[in-house]
Amino acid sequence: MPSADPEERLAALDAVCEALAHPARRQIVLTVHFRGGSMSAGDIAKRFAHAWPTTTRHLRVLEAAGLLAHEKVGRSRVYRLERARLDVIKEWLAWFDRPGGC
Amino acid sequence: MPSADPEERLAALDAVCEALAHPARRQIVLTVHFRGGSMSAGDIAKRFAHAWPTTTRHLRVLEAAGLLAHEKVGRSRVYRLERARLDVIKEWLAWFDRPGGC
DNA sequence: CGGAGATTTAGCGAAGTGGCTAAGTATCAC
Protein backbone atom coordinates (compact mmCIF):
# COMPACT_ATOMS: atom_id res chain seq x y z
CA MET A 1 0.00 0.00 0.00
CA PRO A 2 1.35 3.43 -0.89
CA SER A 3 2.05 5.78 1.94
CA ALA A 4 -0.78 8.16 2.67
CA ASP A 5 1.33 11.22 3.33
CA PRO A 6 1.86 12.93 -0.01
CA GLU A 7 5.07 14.59 1.07
CA GLU A 8 6.52 11.30 2.06
CA ARG A 9 5.51 9.82 -1.26
CA LEU A 10 7.18 12.62 -3.13
CA ALA A 11 10.33 12.10 -1.11
CA ALA A 12 10.16 8.39 -1.86
CA LEU A 13 9.81 9.01 -5.57
CA ASP A 14 12.70 11.39 -5.42
CA ALA A 15 14.96 8.95 -3.63
CA VAL A 16 14.03 6.02 -5.82
CA CYS A 17 14.49 7.94 -9.05
CA GLU A 18 17.84 9.23 -8.00
CA ALA A 19 18.95 5.81 -6.80
CA LEU A 20 18.02 4.18 -10.08
CA ALA A 21 19.67 6.91 -12.13
CA HIS A 22 23.00 5.11 -11.94
CA PRO A 23 23.44 2.07 -14.20
CA ALA A 24 25.41 0.13 -11.58
CA ARG A 25 22.57 0.55 -9.12
CA ARG A 26 19.95 -0.59 -11.59
CA GLN A 27 22.13 -3.59 -12.24
CA ILE A 28 22.47 -4.38 -8.56
CA VAL A 29 18.74 -4.31 -8.07
CA LEU A 30 18.17 -6.56 -11.08
CA THR A 31 20.92 -8.94 -10.01
CA VAL A 32 19.52 -9.34 -6.52
CA HIS A 33 16.09 -9.95 -7.96
CA PHE A 34 17.28 -12.71 -10.24
CA ARG A 35 19.28 -14.34 -7.50
CA GLY A 36 16.05 -14.86 -5.66
CA GLY A 37 15.60 -11.54 -3.90
CA SER A 38 18.51 -11.56 -1.49
CA MET A 39 22.29 -11.70 -1.68
CA SER A 40 25.24 -11.05 0.57
CA ALA A 41 27.24 -7.87 0.05
CA GLY A 42 30.22 -9.94 -1.03
CA ASP A 43 28.30 -11.83 -3.68
CA ILE A 44 27.02 -8.57 -5.04
CA ALA A 45 30.44 -6.92 -4.97
CA LYS A 46 32.02 -9.91 -6.71
CA ARG A 47 29.77 -9.44 -9.70
CA PHE A 48 30.93 -5.90 -10.38
CA ALA A 49 34.12 -4.46 -11.75
CA HIS A 50 34.19 -1.71 -9.15
CA ALA A 51 36.21 -1.87 -5.98
CA TRP A 52 34.24 -3.20 -3.09
CA PRO A 53 33.83 0.07 -1.21
CA THR A 54 32.34 1.59 -4.33
CA THR A 55 29.69 -1.09 -4.38
CA THR A 56 29.12 -0.64 -0.66
CA ARG A 57 28.29 2.97 -1.32
CA HIS A 58 25.83 2.06 -4.04
CA LEU A 59 24.20 -0.35 -1.62
CA ARG A 60 23.84 2.42 0.91
CA VAL A 61 22.15 4.65 -1.65
CA LEU A 62 19.75 1.89 -2.60
CA GLU A 63 19.02 1.18 1.01
CA ALA A 64 18.41 4.85 1.76
CA ALA A 65 15.92 4.86 -1.08
CA GLY A 66 14.15 1.92 0.49
CA LEU A 67 14.90 -0.39 -2.41
CA LEU A 68 17.11 -2.66 -0.35
CA ALA A 69 17.19 -3.70 3.29
CA HIS A 70 19.87 -5.68 5.04
CA GLU A 71 20.28 -7.95 8.02
CA LYS A 72 23.41 -9.33 9.57
CA VAL A 73 24.01 -13.03 9.22
CA GLY A 74 27.19 -14.10 10.92
CA ARG A 75 29.91 -11.97 9.46
CA SER A 76 27.98 -11.39 6.27
CA ARG A 77 25.40 -8.78 5.51
CA VAL A 78 22.54 -10.05 3.44
CA TYR A 79 20.72 -7.53 1.32
CA ARG A 80 17.12 -8.14 0.41
CA LEU A 81 15.25 -6.46 -2.42
CA GLU A 82 12.20 -4.43 -1.42
CA ARG A 83 10.34 -5.00 -4.62
CA ALA A 84 7.27 -3.08 -3.49
CA ARG A 85 9.28 0.09 -3.40
CA LEU A 86 9.42 0.09 -7.18
CA ASP A 87 5.73 0.88 -7.16
CA VAL A 88 6.35 4.56 -6.60
CA ILE A 89 7.66 4.68 -10.15
CA LYS A 90 4.75 2.76 -11.54
CA GLU A 91 2.43 5.18 -9.80
CA TRP A 92 4.23 8.10 -11.32
CA LEU A 93 4.14 6.57 -14.78
CA ALA A 94 0.44 5.94 -14.37
CA TRP A 95 -0.20 9.67 -14.68
CA PHE A 96 0.63 9.37 -18.33
CA ASP A 97 -2.01 6.76 -18.97
CA ARG A 98 -4.69 9.33 -18.25
CA PRO A 99 -5.05 11.76 -21.12
CA GLY A 100 -3.76 15.20 -20.30
CA GLY A 101 -5.70 18.29 -21.26
CA CYS A 102 -5.72 20.85 -18.57
CA MET B 1 7.72 -0.55 -30.74
CA PRO B 2 10.95 -0.95 -28.79
CA SER B 3 14.17 -0.63 -30.71
CA ALA B 4 15.61 -3.93 -31.81
CA ASP B 5 19.23 -3.12 -31.06
CA PRO B 6 19.85 -4.03 -27.42
CA GLU B 7 22.71 -1.60 -27.07
CA GLU B 8 20.56 1.21 -28.24
CA ARG B 9 17.87 0.19 -25.80
CA LEU B 10 20.32 0.20 -22.94
CA ALA B 11 21.50 3.65 -23.93
CA ALA B 12 17.91 4.80 -24.11
CA LEU B 13 17.17 3.46 -20.64
CA ASP B 14 20.26 5.14 -19.36
CA ALA B 15 19.37 8.50 -20.84
CA VAL B 16 15.76 8.37 -19.71
CA CYS B 17 16.62 7.33 -16.17
CA GLU B 18 19.16 10.04 -15.82
CA ALA B 19 16.84 12.63 -17.31
CA LEU B 20 14.06 11.76 -14.90
CA ALA B 21 16.38 11.71 -11.91
CA HIS B 22 15.88 15.44 -11.43
CA PRO B 23 12.60 16.56 -9.86
CA ALA B 24 12.33 19.61 -12.07
CA ARG B 25 12.56 17.46 -15.16
CA ARG B 26 9.94 15.03 -13.93
CA GLN B 27 7.74 18.02 -13.28
CA ILE B 28 8.30 19.42 -16.75
CA VAL B 29 7.33 16.16 -18.36
CA LEU B 30 4.20 15.89 -16.23
CA THR B 31 3.27 19.51 -16.86
CA VAL B 32 3.57 19.16 -20.61
CA HIS B 33 1.48 16.03 -20.48
CA PHE B 34 -1.33 17.69 -18.58
CA ARG B 35 -1.29 20.69 -20.84
CA GLY B 36 -2.20 18.42 -23.68
CA GLY B 37 1.17 17.07 -24.73
CA SER B 38 2.84 20.19 -26.05
CA MET B 39 3.86 23.59 -24.72
CA SER B 40 6.09 26.45 -25.72
CA ALA B 41 9.41 26.88 -23.94
CA GLY B 42 8.18 30.13 -22.47
CA ASP B 43 5.04 28.60 -21.01
CA ILE B 44 7.12 25.88 -19.46
CA ALA B 45 9.70 28.29 -18.11
CA LYS B 46 7.01 30.53 -16.65
CA ARG B 47 5.78 27.69 -14.45
CA PHE B 48 9.10 27.22 -12.71
CA ALA B 49 10.97 29.20 -10.14
CA HIS B 50 14.26 28.72 -11.95
CA ALA B 51 15.77 31.26 -14.27
CA TRP B 52 14.83 30.65 -17.86
CA PRO B 53 18.22 29.39 -19.03
CA THR B 54 18.13 26.78 -16.30
CA THR B 55 14.85 25.48 -17.66
CA THR B 56 16.26 25.57 -21.18
CA ARG B 57 19.00 23.27 -20.05
CA HIS B 58 16.54 20.85 -18.50
CA LEU B 59 14.64 20.86 -21.76
CA ARG B 60 17.79 19.98 -23.62
CA VAL B 61 18.45 17.05 -21.32
CA LEU B 62 14.91 15.79 -21.77
CA GLU B 63 15.17 16.17 -25.50
CA ALA B 64 18.51 14.36 -25.60
CA ALA B 65 16.83 11.52 -23.74
CA GLY B 66 14.14 11.43 -26.38
CA LEU B 67 11.39 12.38 -23.96
CA LEU B 68 10.72 15.69 -25.65
CA ALA B 69 10.97 16.94 -29.22
CA HIS B 70 10.60 20.49 -30.44
CA GLU B 71 9.65 22.39 -33.54
CA LYS B 72 9.87 26.08 -34.27
CA VAL B 73 6.66 28.00 -34.55
CA GLY B 74 7.22 31.64 -35.32
CA ARG B 75 9.52 32.92 -32.63
CA SER B 76 8.42 30.24 -30.20
CA ARG B 77 9.71 26.77 -29.78
CA VAL B 78 7.04 24.26 -29.04
CA TYR B 79 8.04 21.18 -27.09
CA ARG B 80 6.07 18.01 -27.53
CA LEU B 81 6.08 15.09 -25.13
CA GLU B 82 7.23 11.78 -26.58
CA ARG B 83 5.11 9.65 -24.34
CA ALA B 84 6.21 6.40 -25.93
CA ARG B 85 9.72 6.96 -24.70
CA LEU B 86 8.57 6.27 -21.16
CA ASP B 87 8.09 2.67 -22.16
CA VAL B 88 11.77 1.89 -21.70
CA ILE B 89 11.18 2.27 -17.98
CA LYS B 90 8.09 0.12 -18.04
CA GLU B 91 10.06 -2.56 -19.85
CA TRP B 92 12.78 -2.40 -17.25
CA LEU B 93 10.29 -2.62 -14.41
CA ALA B 94 8.69 -5.61 -16.09
CA TRP B 95 11.73 -7.71 -15.20
CA PHE B 96 10.56 -7.63 -11.63
CA ASP B 97 7.19 -9.10 -12.43
CA ARG B 98 8.87 -12.35 -13.41
CA PRO B 99 10.02 -14.27 -10.37
CA GLY B 100 13.76 -14.25 -9.94
CA GLY B 101 15.61 -17.42 -9.02
CA CYS B 102 18.74 -17.91 -11.00
C1' DC C 1 43.30 -14.28 23.09
C1' DG C 2 45.03 -14.05 18.15
C1' DG C 3 44.19 -14.27 13.49
C1' DA C 4 41.56 -14.48 9.28
C1' DG C 5 37.39 -13.30 6.71
C1' DA C 6 33.64 -10.01 5.49
C1' DT C 7 32.36 -5.59 5.09
C1' DT C 8 32.19 -0.69 6.12
C1' DT C 9 34.15 3.97 7.07
C1' DA C 10 37.31 7.72 6.03
C1' DG C 11 39.19 10.59 3.01
C1' DC C 12 41.01 12.01 -1.49
C1' DG C 13 40.65 13.68 -6.34
C1' DA C 14 38.61 14.09 -11.02
C1' DA C 15 34.60 15.01 -13.28
C1' DG C 16 29.81 16.22 -13.64
C1' DT C 17 25.49 18.88 -12.35
C1' DG C 18 22.67 22.65 -11.70
C1' DG C 19 22.03 27.18 -10.44
C1' DC C 20 23.01 32.01 -11.98
C1' DT C 21 23.92 36.41 -15.11
C1' DA C 22 25.16 38.37 -19.40
C1' DA C 23 25.38 38.19 -24.11
C1' DG C 24 23.89 36.29 -28.59
C1' DT C 25 20.40 34.76 -32.33
C1' DA C 26 15.99 34.64 -34.63
C1' DT C 27 11.60 36.37 -35.77
C1' DC C 28 7.86 39.49 -35.91
C1' DA C 29 5.77 44.43 -35.97
C1' DC C 30 6.34 48.88 -37.35
Place this chain on the structure above:
DNA sequence: GTGATACTTAGCCACTTCGCTAAATCTCCG
Protein backbone atom coordinates in the same frame (compact mmCIF):
# COMPACT_ATOMS: atom_id res chain seq x y z
C1' DG D 1 16.16 49.29 -40.39
C1' DT D 2 14.78 49.61 -35.20
C1' DG D 3 12.95 47.69 -31.47
C1' DA D 4 10.62 44.31 -28.85
C1' DT D 5 9.73 39.28 -28.03
C1' DA D 6 11.20 34.49 -27.44
C1' DC D 7 14.69 31.74 -26.59
C1' DT D 8 19.41 29.77 -26.44
C1' DT D 9 24.48 29.85 -25.71
C1' DA D 10 28.50 30.93 -23.07
C1' DG D 11 30.79 31.04 -19.05
C1' DC D 12 31.22 31.05 -13.98
C1' DC D 13 30.86 28.92 -9.36
C1' DA D 14 29.29 25.88 -5.50
C1' DC D 15 28.24 21.46 -4.64
C1' DT D 16 27.68 16.55 -5.45
C1' DT D 17 28.94 12.15 -7.36
C1' DC D 18 31.70 8.31 -8.03
C1' DG D 19 35.80 6.12 -8.56
C1' DC D 20 39.91 4.78 -5.75
C1' DT D 21 43.17 3.14 -1.55
C1' DA D 22 44.00 2.65 3.27
C1' DA D 23 42.40 1.88 7.71
C1' DA D 24 38.82 0.45 10.96
C1' DT D 25 35.21 -2.77 12.62
C1' DC D 26 32.92 -6.79 13.62
C1' DT D 27 32.50 -11.91 13.97
C1' DC D 28 33.77 -16.48 13.83
C1' DC D 29 37.49 -20.28 14.67
C1' DG D 30 40.96 -22.58 17.09
